[in-house]
Amino acid sequence: MTLSVIVAMCDVREFCRTALKSLALNARQDFEFIVVDDCSVDGTSEILREMVPRIPGAVLIRNERNLGISATRNIGLAAARGRFFTFLDGDDWYAPGYLAQLVGWMSESGVDFLRTGHVRVYGRKRKIVMAPLAPRALPLDPADYIGPVDASTFMDYPQSWAGVYDRERLREADALFFDESLRTAEDRPWFYKLHLRMRSFGVVDLHGVFYRRDVSTSLTKVPDERQLDFLPAFRMIFDELSHHPRGYELSFKAMRTLCALIVIHLGREEQYEELTRDLLRERGAQILFDLPQDILEGTLAGMDSARVTKLRELMSQHQGAAAR
Structure with a gap:
């Protein structure tokens, strides 16, 4: 078996037929x-039972209870037999023939994993999204492409479905599975593991994954505590960095991203439930206090004043609350 595609489905009745049809158009x-x-509880399960048996090479697994995206992907990974693997979310789809191109590039390159671009979908609008800046189709050292700090890199492109991976090499490096405690942001520590533990990767300008950004049921839109899983995700990232020879140097990129994400979430906190807003402020400040202060101060020195002001206010409010 050359390729395994792990397709996580949960309450995507409106979109799953398109995803499944795209698998059939890529079958080999x-x-x-x-x-x-x-x-799923919205009728997705009935569609899957109807359509999956008709797709060559497709099998259907149903979780008896809702386990979340990380555990669901891990179940697929545990069942996979392919030399390579990739992912598809249930509300996205592939262009015809895309997977054959992807496998062709992966086989030719000989790298541990390969990253691609994708097509972002807003209703009827389409926008090609390029993978971050890097030499194309060459074996690259993954650690070299975590930074630079002030540029958009692969750490800012944490979409696991925009790539293909060598299953055995990831297994040997204990980098195959996702942390099941994360309900969102699961891709971020996973990619840090790949970039810190794997020997090589490559980048190609394939754009055959269509990614919907206008889905109301997406976890990126939920107003509850699941929004805050980026905070424990970054604790995992800093723990991973602490064991790498270049960890101190590369930690500045992680800190910059963490600070930027905290500010982004603060900017939309009114969309969250009251408890989630309180937890965002409490946990956001706490992680900034807990992480190495020299890395934090070095990061803040390179950020714009508006974001620095928000972060320092957050930390000051937390200190004041703790003192009372």
């Missing part, structure tokens, strides 16, 4: 499609 004798239904 040496491809398998592992569709994992995370206990």
Whole structure:
């Protein structure tokens, strides 16, 4: 088996037929499609039972209870048999023939993993999104492309479905599975593990994944505590960096991203439930206090004054609350 595609499905009745049809248009004798239904309750399950048996190489697994995206992907990974693997979310889809191109590039390059671009979908609008700046189709050292601090890099492009991965090499490096405690932001520590533990990767300008950004049920839109999983995700990232020879140097990129994300969430906190807003401020300040202060201060020195002011106000408010 050359390729395993892990397809996580949960309450995507409106979109899953398109995703499944795109699998059928990419089917090949040496491809398998592992569709994992995370206990859908909106009618998705009935569509999957109808359509999946008709797709060559497709199998259907149903979770008896809702486990979340990380555990659902891990179930698919545990069942995978392919030399390579990739992902598809249930509300996205592939262009016809995309997977054959992807596998062709991966086989030719010989790298541990390969990153691609994608097509961002807003209703009827389409926008091509390029993978971050890097030499194309060459074996690269993954650690070299975590930074630079002040540029958009692969750490700012944490979409696991925009790539393909060598299953055995990731398994050997203990980098195959996602942390199941994360309900969102699961891709961020996973990619840090890949860039810190793997030997090589490559980049190609393939744009055959269509990614919907206008889905009301997306976890990026939920107003509850799940929005805050980026904070424990970054604790995992800093722990991973602490074990790498270049960890101190590369930690500045992680800190810059963390600070930027905290500010972004503060800017939209009125959309969250009251408890989530309180937890955002409490946990956001706490992680900034807990992480190395020289890295934090070095990061703040390079950021614009508006964001620095918000972060320092957050930390000051937390200190004041703790003192009372």
